[in-house]
Amino acid sequence: MELRPAHARGANLAQVAARVGADALHLMGPGSARPDGAEPSSVALSGATVDSREVRPGDLFGAFPGFKVHGATFGAQVAAAGAAAVLTDAAGAELLAADAVALPVLVVADPRAAMGEAAALIYGDPSRDLVFVGVTGTNGKTTTSYFIESALRRLHDRTGIMGTVELRIGSEAIESPRTTVEAPVLHGLLARMRDEGVTAAVTEVSSHAAALDRIAGVEFAVAVFTNLQWDHLDFHKTMDGYLDAKARLFEPGRARRAVINVDDEWGRKLAGRVQIPCERVSTRPDAPHLADWSVTWADIGLDGVGSRFIFTDPEGAEHHAESPLPGLVNVSNSMVAIVAAHAAGVPLDDAIAGVAGGHEVPGRMERVIERSDVDPLAIVDYAHTPDALTLALEGVRPITPGRLILIFGSDGDRDQGKRPVMGEIAAQLADIIVLTDENPRSEEPAAIRAAIREGIQKVRPDLHDVHEVEPRVEAVAYGLRLGRPGDTVIVTGKGHEPTQEIAGVFHRYNDRDAYLAAHARIVAEREGGQE
Structure with missing residues (x-):
């Protein structure tokens, strides 16, 4: 899907400078002046981006300090792609100057806020x-x-x-x-x-x-x-x-x-x-x-x-x-x-x-497999905070005549303090727990599970009815197989998400798809056993 209009209303560099309160227009390199001799301030801007890979001719490129590198380090790349100008801070201007990037540069104290205002102007508010x-x-x-x-x-x-x-x-x-x-x-x-x-x-x-x-x-x-x-x-x-x-x-x-x-x-x-x-x-x-x-x-x-x-x-x-x-x-x-x-x-x-009349929201109390005389009810929910997990489990308990089976984990590289808290909640509100991985990111998955397990053990010292299963796709299948017709199986934490991040790599994965694949295998086994 195209993320921009076919034709932006546009603005020139002077108009953007006035909107964002830029103190000065810096010229970087001999090619930064207009070939036709016009003032750089009249440079026309027809788009805006902060992604160096998405630059198009006529764009204003926003270069910010990042978690790892400054966006201005991509100055030569965006100039070659056709960027018309750069909006950055003083540190970014120095980087652009050192690389002799031949573009006009607007320098502001807060480039993130300024870039939003600039984009609003370029696209006509x-x-x-x-x-x-x-x-x-x-x-x-x-x-x-x-x-x-x-x-x-x-x-x-x-x-x-x-x-x-x-x-x-x-x-x-x-x-x-x-x-x-x-x-x-x-x-x-x-x-x-x-x-x-x-x-x-x-x-x-x-x-x-x-x-x-x-x-x-x-x-x-x-x-x-x-x-x-x-x-x-x-x-x-x-x-x-x-x-x-x-x-x-x-x-x-x-x-x-x-x-x-x-x-x-x-x-x-x-x-x-x-x-x-x-x-x-x-x-x-x-x-x-x-x-x-x-x-x-x-x-x-x-x-x-x-x-x-x-x-x-x-x-x-x-x-x-x-x-x-x-x-x-x-x-x-x-x-x-x-x-x-x-x-x-x-x-x-x-x-x-x-x-x-609102339609079902993907991954939010989403009923994937309906309860039947052979299947449990299977639900996907995005709950990934202590309060949300509490509300999700309390919400499905009244519609569960049998056991409540929870499949869950917690994110890596995120707030670690909530992990044992969520373990306690799970142990208090679910009958059976299948502990697994969510998005470990750069952390060791076993360490995340161990922190959750500490909370579980405060309520269940002997860890009864607690199963630790990984990878997540197998945990979903395991939890579904535990389910009986009166039970509810709920997998929380990822909801609609189409990927799982492990050690910095994004793998295609979705809880709904995992349920359906596991259910298809269970049905095939049933039918095979009847023949």
Whole structure:
């Protein structure tokens, strides 16, 4: 799928410099002046990128300090590819000068933020032309985004969505490289959406994206907060730092309106500090009565298909609503989505109907194999934090007449402190545990499993009904074979993800596919045994 518009509105270098507040235009090498003698400031820019491999003629290339190398080290490569100019910091300018890169260079103190503003200008500020909704939070971003988009379709003929699962314009979609794409890609996608008749779109906004200015230059019609739970503390260090990153989405000039779930303390803190119009949502009976919209009754869906709930609006009127997914967590996601869609201009009745009619979200309480007289129910869920794992297991327990079998692990190179905590939760809430690998990345998989096992042993010192199986594809098959007709088998942590990262290598892998392959073998064995 093309990630840019066919024809960008474009801008010249002087206009970009004014937008980003660049102090000076530096000329690098004898070829940096225009061949026709024109001023370098009049250089036309027709695109933007921060990926040296994606440079096209006429692009502005953003060169940032990276975790390993500075983007300016690719200066000669992007010049050869046709880049028209570079936006970087002082250190990047020095690198470009040392390599005699023959391009005009804009130098700014904060190139990440400036690149977002520059891309917005080059692509004609597309976020301002769409009803654009941004969703942030630890858990529920993807589900809530899909629910909002479903509600927006009640009012808009053509919509778009960007997030953890996919990048989609109308019916055209590709796998997403990350939760929130880099700013130039975001603005380019929005511009292409605008050109193709999209009038409303939704994006997930990760805390990393906010902290690294991937939403710079964007103006959201509505910014949405779902919750804040223990995650990413390897990056943000503290929960307050984590909230600070999320709060950037709600700054004046970044979003026009806010919808905030105040079920947890962090939502209440955020609601107390935002300076834009804010609607507060409460979805749990034990939440403080500080909300404009409140769920007063819920049936979490004992049939496992969906949930029903009743809520009151700011005027106190009562409304009946449904979620297409089971569990209290999806009552919360649905309630927030209804309010967000309504804040984005969708009539309330349409918002309620749109969320109720939302389609299944890949990897979110996804029922892969239905319960039968020979098979257990098999579910895939993305739960990868302590709170999400708790909600997932508590959510499926009421629809499990037999045993609850959990297949799970934890990520490598990420917050190590949550591993034993998740082990304790698993031991408390699941009947049978199949401990395996998630995305070990550069860590030794056995060491990750050992940390989880420590938590399990706090609850089950003898490790009864705990099985350690790797690789993950075999763990899924093992867990499914343990299942009986009344049992529920749930594999958590990866959800929709199409790959597994081991020792820096990405292997094609998906939990749903692993279930289906294992089930096909089990069925074949049954049929073979009957012959």
